[in-house]
Amino acid sequence: MAMLGNLFVRFKQQIETSDRIADDSLKTHYYKAKFNQVFESVEKLFRDDADCQVTTVSKEHGEIAIEINKPIRCFLIVTIVAVKPMETAVDFNISSERFSLLGTYPALKKRINSYYERINQLHTFVGIKNS
Template identity: 40%
Template sequence: MAFRDMFRRFQQECETSDHHKENTLQTHYYKASVDHVFQSVESLIKANGYTIQTVSKEHGEIMAGKGKVFLVSTILVLRPFEVAVDFKLTTDKGSLTGAYPKLRGEIEEFYKMLDKDLTLVKR
């Protein structure tokens, strides 16, 4: 285990991206309309106990909070019926065992739930 990887577990944010080192945290692409993806992400957020604070379809973002955890969901239309979804979770709550593994696990669960509801596009 690399020295920096050892300290990653104590990071208080976890974010997905196109070329993330961890495969489970790479952006997911779905074959669906942007409205359907927005509905699915909003339902997912509410089902996981988050309170939606802001929805901006123009900017492709949904912001929500739950306790000391803040969530930003980014929904980006690449072409008709191909939509990318990214998540960023942050917390200001410390943990002796580290916050990163819990945040990563929550994002992985979000993607599993979306994958069941939407058609995943392999890239």
């Protein structure tokens, strides 16, 4: 039965990171930095990426909306939240309308993980919270 569940996951077209998800690679990442530092560096990361187009920036809500053109067209919302004065959390919500015979989920997950890796190079990664 678990194998059948894994098969359906491959075809999900939306992924949201959070503290309550079973997959550790998709859990909220926490960084030792001020909110403004993380927000500005994440915004710059996406503005400098040729495959991305930043559509909306709301610093008051801690959200950046991005349209991604390659390798698959998708829409990404990055949420940045100050947890403590020197600790900031970053979450992603990515979705695609594209259907793939092999499933869209693996490509979306790979993209989220690559963004987390890039942010890890810019800020000190504190870790993830295990619920």
